[in-house]
Amino acid sequence: MSVIQCQNVTRSYGKLKAIDNLSFAIEENKLTGLIGRNGAGKTTLLKLLAGYLKPTSGEIEVFSQKPFNNLEGSSKTMFVNDTMTFPDSFTLIDILSEVAPFYANWNSNLAKGLLDYFSINPKQPHSKLSKGSKSTFNSILGIASRCPLTIFDEPTSGMDSAVRKDFYKALLKDYLEYPRSIILSSHLINEVEGILEDILLLNQGVKSLHLPVLELKKFAIGLRGNAQVIQRFVEGKELIYQEEFAKGYLYVVLRSELIQPELKLVRQSGLDVLSISTDDLCIYLTAKSRGGIDYVFKRS
Amino acid sequence: MNSLLLLILLFLIGIVIISLFQSLRSKITRLLSWRLSAIIAGLYLGFLAMLVPILYLLPANDFIKTVENKEQAISNSQILMNDLYNQKFPSEEDLAKLEGVYKNSSHTFKVDSNKLSINLRTKTGSYHVLIQEKDVDDNEINVSAYVTAQYMGEVNFTKQLAPPAISLKNGILFLTTPNYQTLEFKQFNSDFTVDQFKHQNSNNGLSTNFGEQIIYIHVPKNLEINRDGLEDRIQLIGARQKLIQRAQ
Amino acid sequence: MFLKEADLLSFSFKQFVYKLKAHSNLLYGLMLIQIIALFFSIGGVSHMSSSNGELSVSVNTYSASLVIGFSFIWIFFIGILLTTKQYKKIELPLVTSSLSGNLSDIGFLMIASIFGSITSTLVGVLQRIILYISFDQTQIIFDKFLISFYDLVLGIVIGTLYMILISALGYLIGSITKLSMAFVLIIPAIIFGFLRVYTDFFQKVLLVYTKEAALPLFALKVLITVIILFGVSSLLSPNKEVSQ
Numbered sequence: 001m002s003v004i005q006c007q008n009v010t011r012s013y014g015k016l017k018a019i020d021n022l023s024f025a026i027e028e029n030k031l032t033g034l035i036g037r038n039g040a041g042k043t044t045l046l047k048l049l050a051g052y053l054k055p056t057s058g059e060i061e062v063f064s065q066k067p068f069n070n071l072e073g074s075s076k077t078m079f080v081n082d083t084m085t086f087p088d089s090f091t092l093i094d095i096l097s098e099v100a101p102f103y104a105n106w107n108s109n110l111a112k113g114l115l116d117y118f119s120i121n122p123k124q125p126h127s128k129l130s131k132g133s134k135s136t137f138n139s140i141l142g143i144a145s146r147c148p149l150t151i152f153d154e155p156t157s158g159m160d161s162a163v164r165k166d167f168y169k170a171l172l173k174d175y176l177e178y179p180r181s182i183i184l185s186s187h188l189i190n191e192v193e194g195i196l197e198d199i200l201l202l203n204q205g206v207k208s209l210h211l212p213v214l215e216l217k218k219f220a221i222g223l224r225g226n227a228q229v230i231q232r233f234v235e236g237k238e239l240i241y242q243e244e245f246a247k248g249y250l251y252v253v254l255r256s257e258l259i260q261p262e263l264k265l266v267r268q269s270g271l272d273v274l275s276i277s278t279d280d281l282c283i284y285l286t287a288k289s290r291g292g293i294d295y296v297f298k299r300s
Numbered sequence: 301m302n303s304l305l306l307l308i309l310l311f312l313i314g315i316v317i318i319s320l321f322q323s324l325r326s327k328i329t330r331l332l333s334w335r336l337s338a339i340i341a342g343l344y345l346g347f348l349a350m351l352v353p354i355l356y357l358l359p360a361n362d363f364i365k366t367v368e369n370k371e372q373a374i375s376n377s378q379i380l381m382n383d384l385y386n387q388k389f390p391s392e393e394d395l396a397k398l399e400g401v402y403k404n405s406s407h408t409f410k411v412d413s414n415k416l417s418i419n420l421r422t423k424t425g426s427y428h429v430l431i432q433e434k435d436v437d438d439n440e441i442n443v444s445a446y447v448t449a450q451y452m453g454e455v456n457f458t459k460q461l462a463p464p465a466i467s468l469k470n471g472i473l474f475l476t477t478p479n480y481q482t483l484e485f486k487q488f489n490s491d492f493t494v495d496q497f498k499h500q501n502s503n504n505g506l507s508t509n510f511g512e513q514i515i516y517i518h519v520p521k522n523l524e525i526n527r528d529g530l531e532d533r534i535q536l537i538g539a540r541q542k543l544i545q546r547a548q
Numbered sequence: 549m550f551l552k553e554a555d556l557l558s559f560s561f562k563q564f565v566y567k568l569k570a571h572s573n574l575l576y577g578l579m580l581i582q583i584i585a586l587f588f589s590i591g592g593v594s595h596m597s598s599s600n601g602e603l604s605v606s607v608n609t610y611s612a613s614l615v616i617g618f619s620f621i622w623i624f625f626i627g628i629l630l631t632t633k634q635y636k637k638i639e640l641p642l643v644t645s646s647l648s649g650n651l652s653d654i655g656f657l658m659i660a661s662i663f664g665s666i667t668s669t670l671v672g673v674l675q676r677i678i679l680y681i682s683f684d685q686t687q688i689i690f691d692k693f694l695i696s697f698y699d700l701v702l703g704i705v706i707g708t709l710y711m712i713l714i715s716a717l718g719y720l721i722g723s724i725t726k727l728s729m730a731f732v733l734i735i736p737a738i739i740f741g742f743l744r745v746y747t748d749f750f751q752k753v754l755l756v757y758t759k760e761a762a763l764p765l766f767a768l769k770v771l772i773t774v775i776i777l778f779g780v781s782s783l784l785s786p787n788k789e790v791s792q
Contacts, residue, residue: 071644071645090333094569102562311621318581322577337573341579345667351674351677352697358680363685422602454689482605482606485608489593489692490611490699493706496761497763497766508598
């Protein structure tokens with residue numbers, strides 16, 4: 001069963017299309033990473049899913065309902081982002097107990113335990129927290145709410161790396177104990193790929209790919225070596241990335257399946273065959289122009 | 301128009317206070333959790349509610365009560381004044397019984413001369429002197445001061461007026477008005493919310509009725525009365541009046 | 549369908565409780581404003597004096613009207629305040645829809661109105677006791693000093709009705725300005741324009757409420773108006789996206 005179903009969803013701000021004709025579906029109880037660069041439309045997509053925004057065109061269904069201004073949808077969705085606001089008349093510990101009645105699966109022991117573990121003073125108002133502590137606290141809410149759909153928008157911004165690691169561990173542990181659909185947006189894939197099951201890669205409002213992490217790791221392959229030799233193999237094939245790293249030497253990245261049959265031959269031709277990390281792959285896939293930053297320097 | 305201006309002024313004051321408070325609020329209330337706010341609001345409400353029984357328990361003996369019939373009292377005074385003007389003088393018994401008329405003071409003097417003249421040292425023309433001759437010659441002059449109903453709005457302050465100072469010396473009756481008197485009253489009105497549903501217009505038209513003073517003098521028989529220049533304010537009534545008329 | 553309505557009510561109620569706690573500090577503003585109004589009216593709201601040559605009589609009239617009036621202004625601003633982004637934002641981490649948000653706001657405004665009306669009417673009692681202590685009894689006119697319990701309750705009921713009406717008006721104005729910031733300028737302009745040009749009409753509209761001397765009829769008028777005002781406010785918001 002699909003928890004989220006998007007059909008040709010477009011969302012524009014004036015002339016700018018933040019989300020452009022996006023279609024995808026997310027299955028129940030998956031931990032999906034929404035990956036994209038800054039301004040790729042991640043937050044806009046998440047707000048559309050959380051019902052904060054309406055799509056300009058296309059259909060979004062969350063739990064088979066349109067999420068915008070939908071109470072039932074809201075009761076099943078928790079959207080954790082850095083603009084969450086809580087009244088100053090509540091201390092953090094108050095917030096935990098005041099928010100609890102809204103979420104049927106709320107785990108208050110977990111919430112208090114995490115707050116204690118991350119050693120945030122529970123007697124202060126939310127607005128007084130530092131950026132990192134705020135992110136941590138909001139994430140605690142996200143985990144403890146145990147909503148059927150929990151959305152984290154850049155949850156780790158401001159956290160130090162120890163806290164990040166603990167947060168991901170906590171999230172994963174609770175996810176395994178209490179499976180639910182989680183979407184986690186990040187621009188740092190190497191940090192999250194360890195816990196993700198699926199990855200949805202967004203590039204300028206368009207879906208680049210939507211794959212299980214395991215497949216993504218084998219998705220592409222890199223060839224490095226003499227330019228002419230490489231040209232012979234990749235002729236007519238679609239390249240994800242291409243870089244002339246030295247005169248007459250080329251580095252190309254292409255989908256594994258395109259070169260798989262010839263891989264033996266490639267190796268024999270003296271070319272280096274490199275596996276591509278998901279991080280690099282995502283950078284290549286979302287590069288604004290083929291050739292990367294070097295291209296800029298080459299031109300000038 | 302004036303009240304509209306006042307309303308706008310109040311509105312502006314309200315805005316200033318609220319905006320001032322808003323700017324301070326963010327600094328203060330961080331320290332104030334909802335529990336404290338709720339407790340303070342509760343205490344405030346509780347304190348005010350507690351005042352209600354206290355109000356009802358206050359000893360309320362000396363308050364000014366406005367139970368008298370104002371209309372009757374005022375019309376009585378008017379009729380009385382009209383009568384005086386028309387030379388129709390009441391007897392002192394009738395005067396004392398009249399509703400709204402209040403006896404201020406009474407004095408008894410020994411006659412110290414065979415003549416009596418009256419020195420009216422008053423600041424207003426609201427003093428009417430009535431002189432009546434007694435049937436007997438008991439060598440005593442009885443003076444009583446009466447005031448007619450005095451109202452401000454619903455408040456009858458007749459009884460709070462200081463009586464005129466009266467003394468007799470060498471056949472001259474001195475009648476001096478008391479020192480300038482200031483009376484202050486505190487009145488509560490219903491709040492405008494309640495006023496709307498009570499059919500009374502108490503807040504407008506706090507009209508003032510100042511009364512008149514009537515000095516009733518009983519003189520012994522055959523005392524000679526000199527009222528030079530004050531014929532319009534000093535009236536002789538009863539037998540004496542007839543006597544004088546006959547003489548003329 | 550029934551389940552959904554029950555959900556709406558239950559979540560609105562949860563939100564209402566949440567907001568009651570969250571906005572409890574707004575009551576400080578009310579208390580402060582009432583105390584300030586009390587100080588303004590301690591010298592009497594009107595003064596009348598007259599004198600003839602030998603006597604001067606003056607009557608100072610007191611009432612809690614100023615306190616009530618200030619409380620009315622307060623609730624008007626609270627109505628507007630609740631529609632502002634800053635206050636609406638606190639709904640977001642909760643289970644919410646625009647309707648449940650509005651319903652919980654309305655609930656809060658009602659409680660605030662009741663609290664405001666009770667306290668402002670009772671400040672009148674405080675005022676009486678202050679007067680009792682500070683002046684000689686012989687100066688105090690008993691007539692309305694001892695406010696009857698019936699009048700007290702009547703005042704609270706009427707004050708509450710007025711405050712709910714005013715809060716609904718503030719809430720509507722706030723909701724309209726949320727549609728577009730342009731309304732922030734347009735609405736006062738329209739109001740003042742109307743006041744100048746259609747003074748009669750405006751007064752007649754006011755008189756519909758202020759000259760109604762039958763309580764049930766007044767309550768009915770207020771109720772209908774409040775439903776319309778809140779209804780329009782609620783209709784304005786469903787298409788509003790969350791901006792942060």
